[in-house]
Amino acid sequence: MTRSDEDIIYELLLKLGNSVKATKAKGKLKSDTEYIQSLRGRIDSEIYYLEDANLLQSELNKYMCKSKNDFMLYNAIKKRHPDLIKPNLARRIDRLVHAIAKQEAIILQKFRIQEPSGNRIDLEDLLAGTNSYKKILTCNIVQVVKELLYDSTSTAVGNIQNELYITETGKKYHIKDCPYCKGKQLIIAPMKMIKNLNLDPCKCVNDRAERTKKEDSYRTIFIDESIHNVSWDLAGYGGRFSSFSYIVCRGNLANESEITEENTLAIDVEYTQERYRTDSIAKNAIGATMILLAFEYNFKGNVKIFTDNLGAMKSWHIGTKNEKLAQMFESVTVQFVPRTENKKADQLGRTQMCLKLPMPIYKQIGDILKDYTELKQENERLKEKERELEDFLNIEREHSLKLSHENNRIKNMSMISLIIERIKYLFQKEHLPVMAVDE
Numbered sequence: 020m021t022r023s024d025e026d027i028i029y030e031l032l033l034k035l036g037n038s039v040k041a042t043k044a045k046g047k048l049k050s051d052t053e054y055i056q057s058l059r060g061r062i063d064s065e066i067y068y069l070e071d072a073n074l075l076q077s078e079l080n081k082y083m084c085k086s087k088n089d090f091m092l093y094n095a096i097k098k099r100h101p102d103l104i105k106p107n108l109a110r111r112i113d114r115l116v117h118a119i120a121k122q123e124a125i126i127l128q129k130f131r132i133q134e135p136s137g138n139r140i141d142l143e144d145l146l147a148g149t150n151s152y153k154k155i156l157t158c159n160i161v162q163v164v165k166e167l168l169y170d171s172t173s174t175a176v177g178n179i180q181n182e183l184y185i186t187e188t189g190k191k192y193h194i195k196d197c198p199y200c201k202g203k204q205l206i207i208a209p210m211k212m213i214k215n216l217n218l219d220p221c222k223c224v225n226d227r228a229e230r231t232k233k234e235d236s237y238r239t240i241f242i243d244e245s246i247h248n249v250s251w252d253l254a255g256y257g258g259r260f261s262s263f264s265y266i267v268c269r270g271n272l273a274n275e276s277e278i279t280e281e282n283t284l285a286i287d288v289e290y291t292q293e294r295y296r297t298d299s300i301a302k303n304a305i306g307a308t309m310i311l312l313a314f315e316y317n318f319k320g321n322v323k324i325f326t327d328n329l330g331a332m333k334s335w336h337i338g339t340k341n342e343k344l345a346q347m348f349e350s351v352t353v354q355f356v357p358r359t360e361n362k363k364a365d366q367l368g369r370t371q372m373c374l375k376l377p378m379p380i381y382k383q384i385g386d387i388l389k390d391y392t393e394l395k396q397e398n399e400r401l402k403e404k405e406r407e408l409e410d411f412l413n414i415e416r417e418h419s420l421k422l423s424h425e426n427n428r429i430k431n432m433s434m435i436s437l438i439i440e441r442i443k444y445l446f447q448k449e450h451l452p453v454m455a456v457d458e
Contacts, residue, residue: 062108193223
């Protein structure tokens, strides 16, 4: 069962309140007690203005803003000193949150009426997986919804024919002048709304995709920029080098999962002198890939470039050479994708690196590598000598141990011989003949 806008907004407000970070309570008991007393005096009037008073929308917005701030203050105190929150105050705060949610839902309903297919927007699905609920503190829910629906994830230059359309009640989306929708009013719609309404493509959309494939009029590029920290600092480069990676594909690809060996035209990593601003590196990548298509592949059709750099997506064509380069093509569209959906170009940049350095620096690096190789060989030679010495010492230790055993044996034999001789002597002494003595 679909939940009401008011219930969804109420839960978002509670989530917003729970997101308040707990701060140290030490030394704040007196001020928090005063804040609670002040809240008790304001909440009832705020509830009245939101529930019963017949106010203009501008006045309502003002009280909604105050109420949201008081609600956040209440949650901050609740986490610092929960013992200050009495049941009666908690019930009144909950009633205030319900009043805010109700007013937000009324504003949203007006937007739904004015917006084409607005009554079909799934608010819960639109907000899922985002932190946009936090913006409700400073603006109303309609502003949040508009931002989610119409915040563009791409910028384009040239003859763009990618606009998509919907009807008031239809279950499909269309291109302009759809031959299968005669008599129906087509309304331009952003892709986010199409996804939110869970619409399927009309046959006209599939026909255009097939026609584009046959005409071979599209190239899709995936780019990613990288700044590498290295363990040396030569010629003032600061131990930082940057590069960008790109994958150029034939056709109008929707995402990186459609990249195959058959449709891949070029894969490479190139150097750029920018070492600090990732958006500048991404802009360089956009320009370099356009030059590649225009002059290496003699392609002048439609180009779509995917990047996970939001800043570059918004400004790649403003005040740069890219604006002039884009005029060589039928159209150029730069589309933002999350980093999780740009893994192949990212992996290429992480596993390969290209450096453009002056020749003296290359010579220094070569000398370092040569010295390293010689040191490595000398280290191996010393290790071999160490092993030989260890073997020699082991033999000497074994020989010394044998000599020690032999000396002990000889020593023991000598003691035994001495004892035997003494016994013989004593035995002989006991049996000496007695001589007679003449008187």
